[in-house]
Amino acid sequence: MTLKAISAPRIFDGERYHIDSALIWQDNKIINIIPIDDLNPEIGHQHYEDALISPGFIDLQVNGGGDVMLNSQTTPSAMQTICLAHRKHGTAYLLPTLISATPEKISRALKATQQALDDKVAGVLGLHLEGPWLNPIKKGAHDANLFYSPSIDELEQFPWPSKGKLLITAAIENLDQASLDWLHNREFTVSCGHSNAEIEQLTDDKLMLVSGFTHLFNAMSPFEGRAPGTVGAALKSDHAWCSIIADGIHVHPQSVLLAHKIKPAGKLLIVTDAMASVGSKTNQFELDGETIAVIDGKLVNSQGALAGAHIGMDESVANVIEWGISENEALKMASTYPAQAIQCDDLGFLKPGYRAAATILSSNYESLKVLVDGKVY
Ligand SMILES: [Zn+2]
Known part of the structure; x- marks a missing residue:
């Protein structure tokens, strides 16, 4: 199965910030957050300038x-x-x-x-x-x-x-x-x-x-x-x-x-x-x-x-x-x-194993894109 990724200057995982990092997922599961520089170039990925990625x-x-x-x-x-x-x-x-x-x-x-x-x-x-x-x-x-x-x-x-x-x-x-x-x-x-x-x-x-x-x-x-x-x-x-x-x-x-x-x-x-x-x-x-x-x-x-x-x-x-x-x-x-x-144990954080769901926000908190169940809308 193919890995997918999105990246931004800031990712908030529900606990802490990751700077210049990429969120990687496969199907509907988050794999990891890593520095953009460490991202395998074969992984198709979209970068969002000036954006902040939050748990969905x-x-x-x-x-x-x-x-x-x-x-x-x-x-x-x-x-x-x-x-x-x-x-x-x-x-x-x-x-x-x-x-x-x-x-x-x-x-x-x-x-x-x-x-x-x-x-x-x-x-x-x-x-x-x-x-x-x-x-x-x-x-x-x-x-x-x-x-x-x-x-x-x-x-x-x-x-x-x-x-x-x-x-x-x-x-x-x-x-x-x-x-x-x-x-x-x-x-x-x-x-x-x-x-x-x-x-x-x-x-x-x-x-x-x-x-x-x-x-x-x-x-x-x-x-x-x-x-x-x-x-x-x-x-x-x-x-x-x-x-x-x-x-x-x-x-x-x-x-x-x-x-x-x-x-x-x-x-x-x-x-x-x-x-x-x-x-x-x-x-x-x-x-x-x-x-x-x-x-x-x-x-x-x-x-x-x-x-x-x-x-x-x-x-x-x-x-x-x-x-x-x-x-x-x-x-x-x-x-x-x-x-x-409501006890959704696999949502609310961007951590390995959680559902691939994120909200991508502009610098003034307008929604740019949303990741739902591994698909970017
Ligand atoms: Zn009411």
Whole structure:
């Protein structure tokens, strides 16, 4: 099998930088990183001037892209369109994300995920179900009529995929312990979100089964001195990661920096929560029969409520660096930490044996190319 390589003045492997080096891979596995001068001239390789090569970006929350919403087109080809749109922004892998939907549509999404994984659609890691097990008081742009607290019987009836990663955002206060145990035992990753919990409702038994918190600060009971809320639990739970939207609109940059200061290393990660408008020409789309449009860079519904974000991963990384987070930490927030959050043990680092996945960035952090499963796009 032939070896392939890309090279750049700087490669960040998830731990340290390699200067004037080449990343070598074979099929879908990284072989090594070596100085460009040591590269066998017989290995076909592409050099990127002034570029930085990072572990491939992973976005755990992507509702749409390229004019497609997963909620409107719940198919493997829609997932492929979404992956293509986000690849332009440096995303190597993502979890297509279904916003609260009927049990029938959830079943369609689960079957589409199985099909996409069987067909090896490049970039699809699994599925993120955001709801419908949410708190109506923190519904955001979701349709609260679809919300319920699932019984184990109801959970068992879904056609869960036999492979891939399942991330489930639920308001933990509305899930009973038995359902939470069931999800945990299936090895799904449970993240608390769209939650209006008082701290007393987030018991230690429940929090132990929660791996993360979805879009920290947004659609969750806020932190106050006498009422720590879901935000307080998210910041205090050292074992749990928090995803955060880094568009400068959903969360104030100072709040991002504060969360970064409080959370243990590796536990704050970037998601886009992007919608169909990313990679689109029209800048508006339908969700549950309602028009969502980009107005002044914000995605809003007819009531003016924020409805997802209009941003890619590369722009998010550039933002947090501009706000004061170091470059290597920003890159890890977009690659290493999301990989760890959903236990993708072969992603998040550019090291021998890991999957051949990388994001190639310009000197101002715009995505130039993305390596996914050994193929440069
Ligand atoms: Zn949400």
